[in-house]
Amino acid sequence: MQIGLYALRRLLLLVPQLLLISIVTFILIRMLPGDPARLQLGPLAPKAGVEELRRQLKLDQPIPIQYIAYLERLIHGDFGHSWVNQSNVSSDLALRVPATLELIGYGLLVVLLVHIPLAIITAARGGGIVTRLLKRLTFGYGLLAGALPDFWLGLLLIFIFFVRLHWTPGPEGRLGVAVTPPTHITGFYTIDALLTGNFNAFRSAAAHLVLPVVTLSFVYGAPIYKMARSTMTAALRSDYTTYAEGLGLPRWRVLWYAWRNASPPVVVMFGVISGYLLGGAVLIETVFDLNGIGQYAVQAITTSDYAPIQAFVLVAAVFTVLVYLVVDLIHYGIDPRVRRTRKA
Amino acid sequence: MREIDIAEARPRSRTAGLAAAARLVRGARLSPLEVVALVIFAVILFLALFGPRIAPYPTETANPLLRLLAPSRAHLLGTDVNGMDIWSRLLAAPRTDVFIAVVATGLSVLVGAPLGVIAGYFEGNRRRLSSLVGEGIMRLLDVIQAFPVFIFAMVLVAIRGANVVNIVAAVAFVNMPVFLRLVRGEVLQLRDQPFAEAARVVGNSDLQIGFKHLLPNALPPLVVQISVTVGFAILLTAGLSFVGAGIAPPTPELGNMISEGAKFMITGQWWPSLFPGIALGIIVFTFGVVGETVGRLLQPGGRAARERGGDLNVGAQQAVADMVQEKRGVS
Numbered sequence: 001m002q003i004g005l006y007a008l009r010r011l012l013l014l015v016p017q018l019l020l021i022s023i024v025t026f027i028l029i030r031m032l033p034g035d036p037a038r039l040q041l042g043p044l045a046p047k048a049g050v051e052e053l054r055r056q057l058k059l060d061q062p063i064p065i066q067y068i069a070y071l072e073r074l075i076h077g078d079f080g081h082s083w084v085n086q087s088n089v090s091s092d093l094a095l096r097v098p099a100t101l102e103l104i105g106y107g108l109l110v111v112l113l114v115h116i117p118l119a120i121i122t123a124a125r126g127g128g129i130v131t132r133l134l135k136r137l138t139f140g141y142g143l144l145a146g147a148l149p150d151f152w153l154g155l156l157l158i159f160i161f162f163v164r165l166h167w168t169p170g171p172e173g174r175l176g177v178a179v180t181p182p183t184h185i186t187g188f189y190t191i192d193a194l195l196t197g198n199f200n201a202f203r204s205a206a207a208h209l210v211l212p213v214v215t216l217s218f219v220y221g222a223p224i225y226k227m228a229r230s231t232m233t234a235a236l237r238s239d240y241t242t243y244a245e246g247l248g249l250p251r252w253r254v255l256w257y258a259w260r261n262a263s264p265p266v267v268v269m270f271g272v273i274s275g276y277l278l279g280g281a282v283l284i285e286t287v288f289d290l291n292g293i294g295q296y297a298v299q300a301i302t303t304s305d306y307a308p309i310q311a312f313v314l315v316a317a318v319f320t321v322l323v324y325l326v327v328d329l330i331h332y333g334i335d336p337r338v339r340r341t342r343k344a
Numbered sequence: 345m346r347e348i349d350i351a352e353a354r355p356r357s358r359t360a361g362l363a364a365a366a367r368l369v370r371g372a373r374l375s376p377l378e379v380v381a382l383v384i385f386a387v388i389l390f391l392a393l394f395g396p397r398i399a400p401y402p403t404e405t406a407n408p409l410l411r412l413l414a415p416s417r418a419h420l421l422g423t424d425v426n427g428m429d430i431w432s433r434l435l436a437a438p439r440t441d442v443f444i445a446v447v448a449t450g451l452s453v454l455v456g457a458p459l460g461v462i463a464g465y466f467e468g469n470r471r472r473l474s475s476l477v478g479e480g481i482m483r484l485l486d487v488i489q490a491f492p493v494f495i496f497a498m499v500l501v502a503i504r505g506a507n508v509v510n511i512v513a514a515v516a517f518v519n520m521p522v523f524l525r526l527v528r529g530e531v532l533q534l535r536d537q538p539f540a541e542a543a544r545v546v547g548n549s550d551l552q553i554g555f556k557h558l559l560p561n562a563l564p565p566l567v568v569q570i571s572v573t574v575g576f577a578i579l580l581t582a583g584l585s586f587v588g589a590g591i592a593p594p595t596p597e598l599g600n601m602i603s604e605g606a607k608f609m610i611t612g613q614w615w616p617s618l619f620p621g622i623a624l625g626i627i628v629f630t631f632g633v634v635g636e637t638v639g640r641l642l643q644p645g646g647r648a649a650r651e652r653g654g655d656l657n658v659g660a661q662q663a664v665a666d667m668v669q670e671k672r673g674v675s
Contacts, residue, residue, distance in 0.1 A: 021490055032503055143629065144629065147624075149602070155609045279495040294494070304502075
């Protein structure tokens with residue numbers, strides 16, 4: 001109940017935030033060099049034709065009117081028209097957003113299933129030979145991973161696992177050349193392929209995701225891992241842990257108490273990283289040619305293609321703000337102190 | 345007589361200097377890793393200053409005859425697609441990357457930290473206007489931070505054109521919120537400390553308290569963050585160059601070196617991309633470790649806190665002592 005009210009208030013705050021975001025984007029985009037009408041028609045087109053197109057695109061109107069026209073179209077779900085690809089931006093997004101979300105989703109899943117347990121194990125005192133070895137390895141990992149450029153690591157993995165070992169497919173996109181995409185249901189190729197029973201497509205999609213997902217989780221899991229390890233170490237050194245151990249509680253239970261206290265900063269870090277990745281995954285997308293939304297935006301920027309950039313920034317901002325909302329809600333659920341201060 | 349004295353004093357002072365340095369290093373309790381990082385740090389700074397001069401081959405002149413040669417004795421790390429020596433370019437490249445990242449981060453701090461002091465100090469202030477200023481800064485920040493960092497930087501660079509000045513500006517702008525938030529958070533905690541109240545009691549103005557007494561106490565986490573951000577800024581600069589929105593070839597820059605070699609990685613020529621990537625990793629890593637070391641040493645009592653069994657807030661005590669001194673001088 002309380003959490004519902006809190007969520008509602010945050011959602012209401014979203015509206016002015018998004019309006020402001022759209023205004024800032026709009027102004028920024030209009031400052032990009034190049035006359036879009038001229039860009040579309042080419043340098044040899046007659047002047048009259050360019051003028052006509054400017055009128056059609058409302059580029060001859062003052063900026064506020066351009067903005068209001070843009071907002072009106074937005075409300076009707078019209079993200080505009082890409083004049084480089086000659087395509088509808090909404091349908092482009094429908095194809096490309098799932099590609100990026102698939103990459104980020106699996107990447108963060110790996111972080112959740114591998115990095116977090118590792119952090120908990122390596123934060124604990126003592127342990128056998130395996131644990132000590134893990135500690136050594138992960139110490140090096142924590143130092144190194146944050147410093148490696150993701151695009152370079154992707155290239156390196158391609159060289160090792162595709163060029164030399166032939167274990168994985170090359171950087172040719174989301175599917176093999178001869179594989180037809182599964183029927184569009186969610187846009188996530190792996191899920192769609194499973195839903196339609198298209199195992200050939202599933203194998204291909206999964207194989208093409210392995211290296212990008214490993215790259216992403218290796219590089220962007222590092223700050224999450226480090227945060228989890230340090231908060232967990234602090235929690236395990238606390239008085240309540242000593243007390244719990246003194247009571248003779250089972251080991252997993254002690255770890256669970258400590259983890260609950262250690263997790264809020266980790267949740268925040270998760271949120272920050274996933275918010276960053278929607279645009280930040282662009283380098284991984286480029287290296288593996290995944291045709292994600294970041295790659296789409298980069299192409300649009302280099303060709304002065306206004307509509308896709310605007311759409312991308314808006315989608316990314318909405319996504320980021322929603323992620324932060326979810327993070328705050330989880331935080332609210334885990335940490336009773338937050339509840340107390342938010343009420344006051 | 346005097347001359348002899350000087351002659352004698354010179355070697356003595358030199359050894360004394362060495363001894364002092366040794367004491368400092370011992371006192372700092374550097375771990376082997378930190379020592380290594382500091383040495384590499386010195387090398388990076390040296391390369392940033394003199395790198396292009398000590399490069400054995402020209403760093404920006406193409407030579408089609410030497411295209412994509414594998415590492416050999418003549419070309420230690422091989423040559424790239426334009427026939428340029430990769431080792432030479434690697435020596436010259438840190439200048440570009442480190443310069444952009446350091447200047448950009450400096451700008452971020454110069455803008456972000458003062459705004460952070462104001463936002464933190466005035467948040468929830470009794471005076472309506474001051475409180476509004478603090479609140480306004482934070483809400484504006486929310487909007488800026490909702491933008492995806494990488495794309496935002498790209499758009500900024502695209503607006504003004506890809507040259508060093510604009511890249512520095514873009515990188516500085518996207519990193520500024522980090523410092524603003526950090527300093528604000530520190531100031532929010534520090535402003536309720538007894539020394540801040542004491543500063544108010546003796547008649548400091550709000551801004552004086554914020555900048556003279558609170559900001560210096562926020563220094564240790566700030567230094568750590570600066571080094572992390574310099575590392576991130578280097579990766580960002582290289583990333584921008586990688587997608588073609590940063591420093592363009594033939595200027596030696598690690599990102600565009602990796603980018604130029606990228607397609608050859610798939611055809612089996614690994615050296616043009618591999619070495620610049622390793623260099624990037626080492627640089628970012630070194631900045632991170634050095635920042636953490638300096639942050640630890642700056643922490644009041646960070647050198648000796650361990651055996652005293654707790655960190656006495658020396659900085660805070662110093663601030664109170666300063667104020668008392670000041671007050672005496674005034675009255």
